[in-house]
Amino acid sequence: MGNGLPKLAETDRCNGCQACVSACPAGALTLAPDAEGFAHPKVDEGKCLGCGKCVRTCPVLSPPVGQPAKNVWSAVSKRRDEVMRSSSGAIFQLLATQVLSEGGVVFGARFDGDFNVVLDACEAPADLAAFQGSKYVQASANGAYGRAEAFLKAGRKVLFSGTPCQIAALRKLLGHNDWNGRLVTVGVICHGAPSPLIWQEFRREREKVAGASVTSANFRDKCLSWRDFSMSMTFANGKTYSCIHKHDPYIRGFLQHLFLRPSCHQCQFRDPNWTQDITLADFWMVKKMLPQMFEPKGGVSLVFTHSELGEALLESVSGEMERMVLPLAPAMASNPASQVSAAVSPYRRAFWEDHGSFPLLQLLRWYNYRRWWKTVVNHFPEWRRRHVCRQIPDSRPKGKH
Ligand SMILES: Cc1cc2nc3c(=O)[nH]c(=O)nc-3n(C[C@H](O)[C@H](O)[C@H](O)COP(=O)(O)OP(=O)(O)OC[C@H]3O[C@@H](n4cnc5c(N)ncnc54)[C@H](O)[C@@H]3O)c2cc1C
Ligand code: SF4
Ligand code: SF4
Ligand code: SF4
Numbered sequence: 001m002g003n004g005l006p007k008l009a010e011t012d013r014c015n016g017c018q019a020c021v022s023a024c025p026a027g028a029l030t031l032a033p034d035a036e037g038f039a040h041p042k043v044d045e046g047k048c049l050g051c052g053k054c055v056r057t058c059p060v061l062s063p064p065v066g067q068p069a070k071n072v073w074s075a076v077s078k079r080r081d082e083v084m085r086s087s088s089g090a091i092f093q094l095l096a097t098q099v100l101s102e103g104g105v106v107f108g109a110r111f112d113g114d115f116n117v118v119l120d121a122c123e124a125p126a127d128l129a130a131f132q133g134s135k136y137v138q139a140s141a142n143g144a145y146g147r148a149e150a151f152l153k154a155g156r157k158v159l160f161s162g163t164p165c166q167i168a169a170l171r172k173l174l175g176h177n178d179w180n181g182r183l184v185t186v187g188v189i190c191h192g193a194p195s196p197l198i199w200q201e202f203r204r205e206r207e208k209v210a211g212a213s214v215t216s217a218n219f220r221d222k223c224l225s226w227r228d229f230s231m232s233m234t235f236a237n238g239k240t241y242s243c244i245h246k247h248d249p250y251i252r253g254f255l256q257h258l259f260l261r262p263s264c265h266q267c268q269f270r271d272p273n274w275t276q277d278i279t280l281a282d283f284w285m286v287k288k289m290l291p292q293m294f295e296p297k298g299g300v301s302l303v304f305t306h307s308e309l310g311e312a313l314l315e316s317v318s319g320e321m322e323r324m325v326l327p328l329a330p331a332m333a334s335n336p337a338s339q340v341s342a343a344v345s346p347y348r349r350a351f352w353e354d355h356g357s358f359p360l361l362q363l364l365r366w367y368n369y370r371r372w373w374k375t376v377v378n379h380f381p382e383w384r385r386r387h388v389c390r391q392i393p394d395s396r397p398k399g400k401h
Helices: 019-023 053-057 080-085 091-101 125-131 144-153 164-174 196-210 249-255 262-266 308-316 328-333 348-354 360-378 382-391
Strands: 029-033 039-043 071-077 105-111 117-122 158-162 183-188 214-221 230-235 240-244 278-282 301-305 321-326
Touching (some): 019 029, 019 144, 053 164, 071 080, 071 091, 071 328, 091 105, 091 158, 091 183, 091 278, 091 308, 105 125, 117 144, 144 164, 158 164, 164 183, 196 214, 196 240, 196 360, 348 360
Parallel strands (some): 105 158, 158 183, 183 278
Antiparallel strands (some): 029 039, 071 301, 214 230, 230 240, 278 301
16 A cells, blocks of 8 residues: 555445544544535544555455354244333343353443444443344444453453444454454344434434423334334423334435435445344244244344354353244345345435435425325326326425524
8 A cells, every 4th residue: 555545445335334443553543424424534644654454454445254144043032021122022132131141241332422323332231221222323333343352352251233334344353353252243134324414413303392302212112013113202301202113204214215324325244245143133024934923012033143153142042032943045035135235215315415405304204205205196097197296296395494
């Protein structure tokens, strides 16, 4: 690389994993949000030594060796309360509790005081609840890789969980080293990481409606059921917000891929390039593929194991779950996000062009509404379509900030 400035992953390929920032020996890399709120590394020319370590560590530029899945299970914890607190079958909680009981440390994603999502460590079972449940916002690595390494060097066992790109970042930083079986990694099947900027705007707009600051948020509330999950929030004045995912503007926008990180549309960290020891996912097809395990309220997990270490950890908690082995190919096919990246929404560009010109809730409603109309109208015969189209308002949301 010579002594020039490092050429890191291009903007649309950089997944924000922060491996480069952690690798830099000179502290020359800092993170700055782009116009969509996604963090990107910036080089301080004055500090940069031109050593190229950041480029060599970047998992996008030189991906770590993958660990394809070996086995897959349908699984659910026997602890009903934990299942209801988790996004699917509470398998993360079982694995994490086991590692903590062995004197280990668990890393996962939680909210900080301002409801940003960050990776953090926990050493006590009481603190695990903060990591439970999917937070549909890109989590900042927040120095977690260095902290995990420090725990490993101190002889502790570490369970490191996060998105597959974050696990790949850890692998690149620590090398192909499982620290004599003390480092076990758990990734989630991940169809994409939404913009932290949109999440914070959504939170603030909900706070405006409630008239108080938010005290808790749950992207996967099972109050109705696992499949019909809701976005729920509580506020300091005792008010609550709860909306089924198909009508909640934020979750709809997320599922329509309006504000995913651009790199997620070309994600390199799917099967067979996963690098974690265990992958967790929702087993959405359980009713069809394994009706005897279908549980509508709490839900069921798909659990892939990729290494002997992963299999041993899963085995150690097998008494605390119901599980059944599945054939690998159909299980993989039942969850497309395991292999295929999310398509770019045809409205993504227009959404970001309009962003900032209208209050977010109004903007999200407009894009959700427009898409809905298009879908419905396209099913009508031509004569009816022309008639209905004439009646759809063509204006953008009214009012500016
Ligand atoms: C952004 C995102 C997208 C996902 N997309 C899919 C999908 O398309 N299909 C699918 O089947 N499953 C997806 N999942 C995984 C799924 O929602 C569950 O997390 C998974 O089934 C584990 O469930 P559980 O009940 O065992 O544990 P839970 O308690 O529900 O999950 C906790 C785990 O999720 C991690 N986590 C939560 N939020 C984040 C975050 N923002 N960044 C990094 N790690 C996080 C925690 O660190 C912990 O490891 C996604 C998860 C996330 C976070
Ligand atoms: S080239 Fe070396 S000093 Fe410069 S930013 Fe990269 S890691 Fe840091
Ligand atoms: S290491 Fe991660 S954050 Fe840094 S350039 Fe590569 S993908 Fe982006
Ligand atoms: S889709 Fe891929 S790049 Fe995007 S957050 Fe998930 S693992 Fe990372």
